Amino acid sequence: MADAARAAILPHFRSVGLTADNKLAGGFDPVTIADRAAETAMRDVLADLRPDDGILGEEHGSVAGTSGLTWVLDPIDGTRSFISGTPTWGVLIALSDDTGPVMGMIDQPYVGERFMGGLGRCNWAGPGRSDTLGTKSTTDxxxxxxxxxxxxxxxxxxxxxxxxxxxxxxxxxxxxxxxxxxxxxxxxxxxxxxxxxxxxxxxxxxxxxxxxxxxxxxxxxxxxxxxxxxxxxxxxxxxxxxxxxxxx
Missing domain, CATH: 3.40.190.80 (D-Maltodextrin-Binding Protein; domain 2)
Incomplete structure (x- = not known):
């Protein structure tokens, strides 16, 4: 799913003529062709591999499933950054049951980093490097x-x-x-x-x-x-x- 989202998004990043629609009356909540294409690409993967699971996505709404599991998708978290050309936006993928998320991925397509946690995974991978994840010990x-x-x-x-x-x-x-x-x-x-x-x-x-x-x-x-x-x-x-x- 993350690979499919990357392929859909990256051709549009920092492209000449990229435009954004505004989803928020009285404010600014942008959405681009890349947001919509990435979520469609992830949903296509799920339709093939996990057809019984539910889906909740930012751009294309929710679909009920029968498995008790739901995929929660944000195709571009940080569309304001995306249309500004900064590389801190990412793709968010979570797998959730009725207690909340049990697995998640934060994927940074442009810088090539992936952070995954849950279901026995707790790792990070980037260009030429990978490691386990662990928060700091700061208490003050x-x-x-x-x-x-x-x-x-x-x-x-x-x-x-x-x-x-x-x-x-x-x-x-x-x-x-x-x-x-x-x-x-x-x-x-x-x-x-x-x-x-x-x-x-x-x-x-x-x-x-x-x-x-x-x-x-x-x-x-x-x-x-x-x-x-x-x-x-x-x-x-x-x-x-x-x-x-x-x-x-």
Missing amino acids: LSQAILFSTFPEIGTDAQRQAFQRVTPTVKLTRYGCDCYAYALLAAGQIDLVIEAGLNAYDIQAPIAVIEAAGGVVTQWDGSPAHDGGTALAAATPELHAAALALLNG
């Missing part, structure tokens, strides 16, 4: 590196909550889309704090990060696999400290 917020798409996304109240965390960490960086979650699972950063998510934005990152030893919940500590807010942390201690600040 003052030593943490935080990533987020804020302040662009979120309500005023959510931005205020987020700004209670930022003064307490060592470094805050913005952007990176799904690549931030991959960096957390790979032991490069410590926290990701997000809002305004859908299930297809977060299910693959949840599976990858949990397999690598991290923690992902909503800002109130509840499961995040249906979307909403997300707090991803390298350790339970770091998660608890950030959660307390988010909740005032």
